[in-house]
Amino acid sequence: MTALSLWAAAAGTPPPGVKVTPDVVRMGAFYGGATVRVEGARDADATIIVAVRGPTVTEVFNHDGRAGFLWVNTAKVTISEVPSLWLVFSSERVGACLPRAVIDQYGLDQAALKKQMRIQCQACDQGQIAEEYLNYKAMQGSYRRASGDFRKVAASAAGVSDPSFRFEFEFPRCATPGEYQVRVLECRGGEVSASLEVPLRVVEVGFPSFISGMASRHASFYGMLSVLVALLAGLGIDFLAAQLFKRREAANLKSR
Amino acid sequence: MFGVSGGFLLTPILMMIGIPPTLAAASDSCQVVAGSASGTAAHLRLGNVDVKLGTVLLLGGLSGGWIGVHLIKSLRALGVADLTITVTYVVMLGMVGAFMFIESLGSLRRGAVGPKPQPSPSGHGFLSRLPFQTDFPRSQVRHSVLLPFFLAGLVGILAAVMGVGGGFIMVPMMIYLLGMPMHVAVGTDLFQILFTCAGVTYMQATTNHTVDLVLALLLGAGSTIGAQAGARAGRRLHSNQIKILLASVMLVVMVKMAGGLLLRPAIHLTPVQGH
Numbered sequence: 001m002t003a004l005s006l007w008a009a010a011a012g013t014p015p016p017g018v019k020v021t022p023d024v025v026r027m028g029a030f031y032g033g034a035t036v037r038v039e040g041a042r043d044a045d046a047t048i049i050v051a052v053r054g055p056t057v058t059e060v061f062n063h064d065g066r067a068g069f070l071w072v073n074t075a076k077v078t079i080s081e082v083p084s085l086w087l088v089f090s091s092e093r094v095g096a097c098l099p100r101a102v103i104d105q106y107g108l109d110q111a112a113l114k115k116q117m118r119i120q121c122q123a124c125d126q127g128q129i130a131e132e133y134l135n136y137k138a139m140q141g142s143y144r145r146a147s148g149d150f151r152k153v154a155a156s157a158a159g160v161s162d163p164s165f166r167f168e169f170e171f172p173r174c175a176t177p178g179e180y181q182v183r184v185l186e187c188r189g190g191e192v193s194a195s196l197e198v199p200l201r202v203v204e205v206g207f208p209s210f211i212s213g214m215a216s217r218h219a220s221f222y223g224m225l226s227v228l229v230a231l232l233a234g235l236g237i238d239f240l241a242a243q244l245f246k247r248r249e250a251a252n253l254k255s256r
Numbered sequence: 257m258f259g260v261s262g263g264f265l266l267t268p269i270l271m272m273i274g275i276p277p278t279l280a281a282a283s284d285s286c287q288v289v290a291g292s293a294s295g296t297a298a299h300l301r302l303g304n305v306d307v308k309l310g311t312v313l314l315l316g317g318l319s320g321g322w323i324g325v326h327l328i329k330s331l332r333a334l335g336v337a338d339l340t341i342t343v344t345y346v347v348m349l350g351m352v353g354a355f356m357f358i359e360s361l362g363s364l365r366r367g368a369v370g371p372k373p374q375p376s377p378s379g380h381g382f383l384s385r386l387p388f389q390t391d392f393p394r395s396q397v398r399h400s401v402l403l404p405f406f407l408a409g410l411v412g413i414l415a416a417v418m419g420v421g422g423g424f425i426m427v428p429m430m431i432y433l434l435g436m437p438m439h440v441a442v443g444t445d446l447f448q449i450l451f452t453c454a455g456v457t458y459m460q461a462t463t464n465h466t467v468d469l470v471l472a473l474l475l476g477a478g479s480t481i482g483a484q485a486g487a488r489a490g491r492r493l494h495s496n497q498i499k500i501l502l503a504s505v506m507l508v509v510m511v512k513m514a515g516g517l518l519l520r521p522a523i524h525l526t527p528v529q530g531h
Contacts, residue, residue, distance in 0.1 A: 060528040139523065225469075230286050237477070237484065
């Protein structure tokens with residue numbers, strides 16, 4: 001039995017051998033991304049893959065095409081069955097340790113994502129749209145894939161049997177609040193020998209949480225408050241500037 | 257300084273740094289409330305706001321905006337909305353920017369001194385025979401109320417079609433068609449932008465829930481300080497110099513937009529606003 005299968009046995013609770021820190025990402029007023037650490041045990045000859053997936057979403061886009069010599073929006077495209085966030089990290093190249101069918105099953109590369117996504121549009125090249133979507137998400141920082149950087153650590157540090165791994169990744173600032181899944185796969189001999197999922201919650205806290213709660217529950221009040229606050233801020237700064245300039249002008253007159 | 261809210265510049269910049277388009281547009285209109293409130297107050301003290309004419313312009317702009325919203329709905333149904341918006345942008349920015357730039361540069365070269373009001377176009381002919389002729393002493397012009405109302409209505413239609421506040425069309429229109437002095441046109445435009453954007457912010461907050469007050473306040477802090485400095489810097493500049501600066505900004509944005517129409521985009525997908 002592998003180390004990961006032992007963790008998988010404890011379904012529903014955080015597996016004893018794997019730790020995701022923090023288990024809740026808190027987005028405060030100055031949130032600019034977070035470092036998430038995944039650590040645990042692996043067999044010496046196993047490859048570890050960490051896949052982070054956001055909630056499944058549907059997104060609508062305008063697609064640019066050529067009309068004469070101009071680039072304009074030519075079609076509306078709806079893309080569904082895609083994760084809002086998709087990050088895959090592995091200690092070796094995914095394609096080198098798993099066959100295509102398994103990669104597709106777990107959605108571990110862009111080709112697998114393309115197979116999962118549903119594209120609705122009139123008279124468009126679906127393959128090209130899928131490619132464009134993946135590029136768009138990569139540019140946004142929501143989709144990322146990387147190999148390596150899984151550091152071996154001392155057993156005592158990870159609290160599990162040797163050899164252990166520790167991996168840190170940057171949870172992007174463009175992520176939205178929701179329930180995310182961190183899936184850890186242990187691969188050996190061209191198959192997944194163990195797999196388990198650890199939930200990762202992303203929540204808004206503090207002032208942003210208060211504001212977004214009010215914006216959705218008391219929209220009319222929030223609208224009036226936004227206008228009032230902006231108005232007061234503008235007039236407040238005008239008042240301060242007027243005082244400042246008045247003092248300067250007075251000082252200039254005195255010096256003359 | 258220019259009497260424009262800057263929405264036509266700030267929203268694309270926010271989108272470039274990763275703020276979703278819907279959030280960028282709505283939060284931008286909220287911060288414009290702060291900036292234009294600050295600018296209006298500063299211009300009021302300097303005697304640059306024609307409240308009477310500004311109110312007529314505001315009513316005309318709101319009516320035109322209402323028509324524009326329905327027009328854009330029809331264009332969307334026909335599938336030509338985005339092309340219409342972009343081409344309108346390029347044409348309007350190009351025409352108004354180029355005209356203003358050339359005219360102001362010519363005036364500067366001829367050695368015009370001090371802000372000089374344009375001759376009132378309703379002094380004779382058809383326009384002087386229109387009903388409801390009214391004096392607007394602050395702007396030093398006499399017009400039928402229908403003229404600014406109608407012109408602001410046209411700007412409102414364009415602003416709604418283009419999805420911007422319309423200041424960059426309104427200010428040249430006030431100067432060249434209504435004959436208002438540059439400084440009064442700037443102050444009066446900020447006055448009417450304040451009310452337009454307050455309305456838009458409220459509607460965005462209640463309909464789309466896309467106003468990010470924290471982001472808007474951060475942006476507003478910058479824009480209000482900028483508006484204060486701009487109002488004072490504007491007093492030190494010749495009106496033709498202000499016009500050349502505004503025209504230059506418009507032409508730069510026009511070139512960027514024309515590039516977007518002519519050059520192959522890096523990514524062919526654009527998120528749909530309001531989704």
